[in-house]
Amino acid sequence: MQPMPESREDAEEEWIVEKIYEAVLDQRLRPGVKLSEAELCEAFGVGRMRIRRSLLLLASREVVELLPNRGAFVAKPTAQQATDIFEARLIMEPPLLKMVLERAQAPDLAELEQHLRAESQAREAGRRREAIRLSGLFHTHVAQLAGNAVMMRAVKDLVARSSLIIGLYGDPGLTSCRDDEHASIIEALRAHEAEQAQELMVSHLQHLKEHLDLGLQKHAPQNLVQLFAAESLS
Amino acid sequence: MQPMPESREDAEEEWIVEKIYEAVLDQRLRPGVKLSEAELCEAFGVGRMRIRRSLLLLASREVVELLPNRGAFVAKPTAQQATDIFEARLIMEPPLLKMVLERAQAPDLAELEQHLRAESQAREAGRRREAIRLSGLFHTHVAQLAGNAVMMRAVKDLVARSSLIIGLYGDPGLTSCRDDEHASIIEALRAHEAEQAQELMVSHLQHLKEHLDLGLQKHAPQNLVQLFAAESLS
DNA sequence: ATAATCCTAATCGTTAACAATCTTGTCAAC
DNA sequence: GTTGACAAGATTGTTAACGATTAGGATTAT
Numbered sequence: 001m002q003p004m005p006e007s008r009e010d011a012e013e014e015w016i017v018e019k020i021y022e023a024v025l026d027q028r029l030r031p032g033v034k035l036s037e038a039e040l041c042e043a044f045g046v047g048r049m050r051i052r053r054s055l056l057l058l059a060s061r062e063v064v065e066l067l068p069n070r071g072a073f074v075a076k077p078t079a080q081q082a083t084d085i086f087e088a089r090l091i092m093e094p095p096l097l098k099m100v101l102e103r104a105q106a107p108d109l110a111e112l113e114q115h116l117r118a119e120s121q122a123r124e125a126g127r128r129r130e131a132i133r134l135s136g137l138f139h140t141h142v143a144q145l146a147g148n149a150v151m152m153r154a155v156k157d158l159v160a161r162s163s164l165i166i167g168l169y170g171d172p173g174l175t176s177c178r179d180d181e182h183a184s185i186i187e188a189l190r191a192h193e194a195e196q197a198q199e200l201m202v203s204h205l206q207h208l209k210e211h212l213d214l215g216l217q218k219h220a221p222q223n224l225v226q227l228f229a230a231e232s233l234s
Numbered sequence: 235m236q237p238m239p240e241s242r243e244d245a246e247e248e249w250i251v252e253k254i255y256e257a258v259l260d261q262r263l264r265p266g267v268k269l270s271e272a273e274l275c276e277a278f279g280v281g282r283m284r285i286r287r288s289l290l291l292l293a294s295r296e297v298v299e300l301l302p303n304r305g306a307f308v309a310k311p312t313a314q315q316a317t318d319i320f321e322a323r324l325i326m327e328p329p330l331l332k333m334v335l336e337r338a339q340a341p342d343l344a345e346l347e348q349h350l351r352a353e354s355q356a357r358e359a360g361r362r363r364e365a366i367r368l369s370g371l372f373h374t375h376v377a378q379l380a381g382n383a384v385m386m387r388a389v390k391d392l393v394a395r396s397s398l399i400i401g402l403y404g405d406p407g408l409t410s411c412r413d414d415e416h417a418s419i420i421e422a423l424r425a426h427e428a429e430q431a432q433e434l435m436v437s438h439l440q441h442l443k444e445h446l447d448l449g450l451q452k453h454a455p456q457n458l459v460q461l462f463a464a465e466s467l468s
Numbered sequence: 469a470t471a472a473t474c475c476t477a478a479t480c481g482t483t484a485a486c487a488a489t490c491t492t493g494t495c496a497a498c
Numbered sequence: 499g500t501t502g503a504c505a506a507g508a509t510t511g512t513t514a515a516c517g518a519t520t521a522g523g524a525t526t527a528t
Contacts, residue, residue, distance in 0.1 A: 038479080049512065056290060056291070068480085069479080069480055069520060070521095081383065084382045084383050088385050091325070091326060092326065099321075150315075154322070272508095281483075286511095303511075
């Protein structure tokens with residue numbers, strides 16, 4: 001039962017959820033996009049029940065929103081949710097760096113550097129989507145090296161939702177983390193400077209948040225009534 | 235859509251999940267107990283589909299375990315998961331106290347004290363289950379006062395799983411937090427001593443963890459083969 | 469021409485029956 | 499008497515059909 005870590009049956013389920021997570025991460029799936037059951041059935045070649053369960057899973061993670069009798073849509077985090085999410089990341093992620101230094105082995109850090117190189121290469125080669133995805137994955141990779149499954153999952157969810165937030169409120173120019181900040185974090189880890197690594201992560205997350213305009217959503221009609229109501233009042 | 239915080243349709247779903255959470259919290263539902271679909275249908279007076287969705291939700295929170303073709307069981311956190319969970323709580327909960335001091339109003343603190351009184355009364359009156367439940371709920375209440383929905387949910391899940399851990403590895407005598415430690419935390423909050431409140435929370439969680447015997451599970455056969463194999467070898 | 473109403477089509481939600489799997493008890497053979 | 503296979507019962511998983519709700523468009527009346 002617990003000797004083997006995972007002998008799960010929901011391999012199929014988990015796989016669909018993972019695929020949608022990936023699509024959200026590299027912004028192929030934008031906030032508000034409708035996730036039709038029929039389309040997803042065809043896309044993944046599975047029955048409606050599987051899709052339904054997967055969507056429920058994603059909704060419980062607040063990555064999709066389930067409207068009654070309307071269907072499933074990629075979530076559109078509110079400004080309040082966005083601040084909550086980044087606040088949570090500021091709480092959770094810096095301590096992970098200390099844990100990484102306490103537990104991770106040399107090959108683990110090498111793996112992180114390898115990840116960073118892939119990220120830079122994708123950016124330079126103009127593979128924008130892959131660059132965005134790897135940029136987000138950097139944070140989950142750090143969480144994984146910290147060796148705590150609970151924190152790992154929490155960070156993973158927050159990173160995915162952050163991707164949605166950047167899609168909604170982000171500057172169209174800077175669509176993801178600047179990788180030089182990732183590089184400096186790794187540098188501090190290499191030097192076993194736990195304190196500095198944590199501070200760098202803090203400022204990195206703050207920069208990420210500062211490059212958002214939480215005042216108004218980008219391509220977000222979403223509430224035509226109050227939108228045009230405001231227009232008529234002005 | 236977002237003007238009203240929650241206009242959810244899954245009121246029923248959410249309600250069932252909440253009820254099972256409560257039962258786990260006050261240890262009416264012990265780790266490993268089978269959650270038969272038919273029984274739950276009868277208990278809640280709903281169709282099998284609802285129960286099925288609720289169980290999937292609970293499984294995604296790792297409060298129940300779903301075995302293929304076997305059914306749903308209340309989760310039995312492993313020793314590794316237990317250390318992960320308490321480590322996560324040590325990361326998440328102390329910062330919440332600072333947030334409470336920054337944001338909470340006076341009536342909020344009064345509400346916490348009211349909660350504490352109810353906790354003490356239940357304990358003194360010998361209402362053990364209610365005392366246990368309120369003891370766990372204290373932590374989620376703190377998270378709620380911090381005003382961050384993400385952290386609130388994370389802590390809620392961790393508290394529920396902690397209840398399972400105490401049921402599995404805990405000293406039969408001390409089944410929950412000592413409420414005097416909760417009292418001293420509130421005291422520090424009243425005095426606006428953020429640093430001390432955080433330290434008190436740290437030691438409180440550490441005490442909680444120290445009172446566990448992660449070496450062997452309490453009433454946990456779980457692997458009869460190696461259990462009796464060891465007996466025959468001795 | 470515009471607005472309102474009705475109608476049709478499509479999609480989601482639920483129920484019920486069916487199929488597959490596991491558990492348990494029984495029976496027969498060695 | 500024990501061990502093995504077999505079968506019955508129960509529980510879970512899946513599929514399919516039905517009902518409900520909503521979106522979009524067409525028609526009609528003002």
